[in-house]
Amino acid sequence: MRRLLKDPLLWIFLVFALYPAIPYIGNFISLGSELLLWFIFTLSFNLCLGQTGLPSFGHGAFYGLGSYAAAITYLKLSGEGGGFLAPLVGGIVVGTAAAGLLGWFIKDKRGVYFAMLTVAFTQVCFGICWRWDEVTGGEAGLSGIVRTTFLGIDMKNLHNFYYLCFVVFVIAALIIRSISRSCFGLSLQSVRQNHIRSQYLGYNCNMYKFVVYALSGAFAGLSGALYCLLTQSAFADILDWSKSGDVVMATLLGGGTVSFYGPIVGSLIFIICKNLLSSLWDHWLFIYGMSFVIILCLFPTGLMGVFKRRAASKA
Amino acid sequence: MSLFKITGLTKRFGAMAAINDVSVNIEHGGIMSIIGPNGAGKTTFFNLLTGFIKPNAGQILYKDQDVTRLKPYQIIKYGISRSFQVVSLFEEMTVLDNVIVGTQRNMGYMNRLFARYDRQKDVRDKAMDILDRVGMAHMAELPAASIPHGDRKILDLSMALTTNPETLLLDEPMAGLSKAERLRITNVIKTLSQSHKVILVEHDMDLVFSISETILVLHHGEVLACGEPGTIADNEEVQSAYLGREVA
Numbered sequence: 389m390r391r392l393l394k395d396p397l398l399w400i401f402l403v404f405a406l407y408p409a410i411p412y413i414g415n416f417i418s419l420g421s422e423l424l425l426w427f428i429f430t431l432s433f434n435l436c437l438g439q440t441g442l443p444s445f446g447h448g449a450f451y452g453l454g455s456y457a458a459a460i461t462y463l464k465l466s467g468e469g470g471g472f473l474a475p476l477v478g479g480i481v482v483g484t485a486a487a488g489l490l491g492w493f494i495k496d497k498r499g500v501y502f503a504m505l506t507v508a509f510t511q512v513c514f515g516i517c518w519r520w521d522e523v524t525g526g527e528a529g530l531s532g533i534v535r536t537t538f539l540g541i542d543m544k545n546l547h548n549f550y551y552l553c554f555v556v557f558v559i560a561a562l563i564i565r566s567i568s569r570s571c572f573g574l575s576l577q578s579v580r581q582n583h584i585r586s587q588y589l590g591y592n593c594n595m596y597k598f599v600v601y602a603l604s605g606a607f608a609g610l611s612g613a614l615y616c617l618l619t620q621s622a623f624a625d626i627l628d629w630s631k632s633g634d635v636v637m638a639t640l641l642g643g644g645t646v647s648f649y650g651p652i653v654g655s656l657i658f659i660i661c662k663n664l665l666s667s668l669w670d671h672w673l674f675i676y677g678m679s680f681v682i683i684l685c686l687f688p689t690g691l692m693g694v695f696k697r698r699a700a701s702k703a
Numbered sequence: 704m705s706l707f708k709i710t711g712l713t714k715r716f717g718a719m720a721a722i723n724d725v726s727v728n729i730e731h732g733g734i735m736s737i738i739g740p741n742g743a744g745k746t747t748f749f750n751l752l753t754g755f756i757k758p759n760a761g762q763i764l765y766k767d768q769d770v771t772r773l774k775p776y777q778i779i780k781y782g783i784s785r786s787f788q789v790v791s792l793f794e795e796m797t798v799l800d801n802v803i804v805g806t807q808r809n810m811g812y813m814n815r816l817f818a819r820y821d822r823q824k825d826v827r828d829k830a831m832d833i834l835d836r837v838g839m840a841h842m843a844e845l846p847a848a849s850i851p852h853g854d855r856k857i858l859d860l861s862m863a864l865t866t867n868p869e870t871l872l873l874d875e876p877m878a879g880l881s882k883a884e885r886l887r888i889t890n891v892i893k894t895l896s897q898s899h900k901v902i903l904v905e906h907d908m909d910l911v912f913s914i915s916e917t918i919l920v921l922h923h924g925e926v927l928a929c930g931e932p933g934t935i936a937d938n939e940e941v942q943s944a945y946l947g948r949e950v951a
Contacts, residue, residue, distance in 0.1 A: 566819075
């Protein structure tokens with residue numbers, strides 16, 4: 389019981405279970421949903437970066453494709469009566485497939501080559517979605533997605549939808565954390581920390597990179613699908629490479645390379661800045677960017693890195 | 704059946720042949736050492752044997768099985784394992800976790816998605832057992848980056864043991880160690896040689912001549928001599944190779 393109480397994830401769950409009751413910020417219920425989606429997305433990204441050392445700088449591709457997949461599944465297959473399950477499954481399947489495909493071809497690449505190829509992939513996806521009017525709606529994107537009922541709960545109500553996102557987040561976070569602490573997670577760690585040694589201990593590093601990439605794509609696709617349902621639309625601009633950069637920045641700022649919770653801290657800061665700071669000043673990105681540079685110069689392991697070092701020096 | 708049967712092995716880096724048409728049978732008993740002056744091709748030879756680099760030509764048979772073009776993670780399945788000259792650890796893990804990585808792979812736990820790696824009792828026991836054998840059990844919980852260099856060398860060596868190898872290839876296990884540490888590693892190697900076949904690349908001649916049963920001398924990428932320490936020490940070609948004179 390005491391160990392459970394010390395678990396940071398429990399406290400994160402508690403805070404977000406009570407999110408609508410938080411003064412001021414709790415009024416922005418869509419912001420809450422977006423936060424939860426970003427948590428899933430950045431946690432999935434950190435399976436690649438923090439756990440396996442894959443600089444997947446085009447991770448937005450799977451988020452965006454997941455979002456399109458959900459929209460298309462909804463519009464073409466399930467329709468208004470079809471409910472929620474089909475779009476979510478569609479997002480997961482397409483996210484996994486796209487990441488698996490890319491991962492298979494670049495699994496033997498490392499470092500900056502890996503990073504550049506993922507960025508190129510995002511741009512290709514962006515180009516296709518931007519131009520292919522018949523399927524993706526081109527520049528206009530896809531709209532007309534209506535949140536209906538799910539398991540008898542009215543999802544037009546933003547509060548209900550928030551709690552759907554919350555449940556999905558809880559499940560995703562528990563799964564991802566459990567993976568990162570598992571035997572498989574240790575195998576991934578070994579690939580990140582020393583891939584040559586890892587091979588001499590019998591690990592086929594490229595295969596691990598491929599599998600974790602596809603796995604990460606599944607969660608990214610899922611969060612993309614939820615984003616589609618949140619905004620009731622799908623646009624090509626979320627596939628833009630700069631959006632993938634936001635994920636990288638948020639994860640590094642939070643300290644994803646040293647802590648499982650880094651991505652959550654980072655996206656909390658990023659999304660709050662994006663939504664609240666931007667309403668105060670148009671050039672909010674200037675402040676955000678400057679603080680990113682300063683924080684990472686002073687603390688290369690991000691905010692959780694500072695926290696961890698404190699805890700270590702106390703012990 | 705020879706342990707290694709090598710025929711026509713050649714590795715070129717540009718115009719330079721680091722290993723030039725080497726054919727040699729490594730029959731095995733006890734500890735074998737590969738020596739040679741700087742630039743003789745020892746490390747290249749070693750890397751070819753362990754699949755780290757691929758040869759331009761030639762064949763390597765390990766106990767009559769072709770292992771010439773296998774990748775490192777495949778080669779270890781044949782019972783070949785190696786250590787590293789420049790210590791190669793998982794620096795952010797504890798000493799114990801460094802060993803667990805190999806142990807869980809060996810025991811088939813490596814792909815368990817939801818089982819916590821630090822709660823697998825049999826993997827942990829096996830890993831502790833290996834640390835115990837090399838006398839490092841008391842350091843298990845320390846971060847690998849924080850322990851002394853001699854211990855890091857031994858940790859590197861014990862990681863090579865996790866794959867349950869028959870043949871251990873050790874790349875300069877004495878490099879950069881103090882006299883006391885050398886003595887300690889020598890003892891560890893001697894103990895290991897009772898249960899494993901050991902092949903060393905080493906610069907430390909005292910060690911090589913005191914513990915080896917066979918010595919293979921490389922010079923300019925070719926085999927100069929191969930035999931017992933006594934005959935190698937008396938070999939004139941070997942002497943002149945080390946003293947830098949041409950043989951008339």
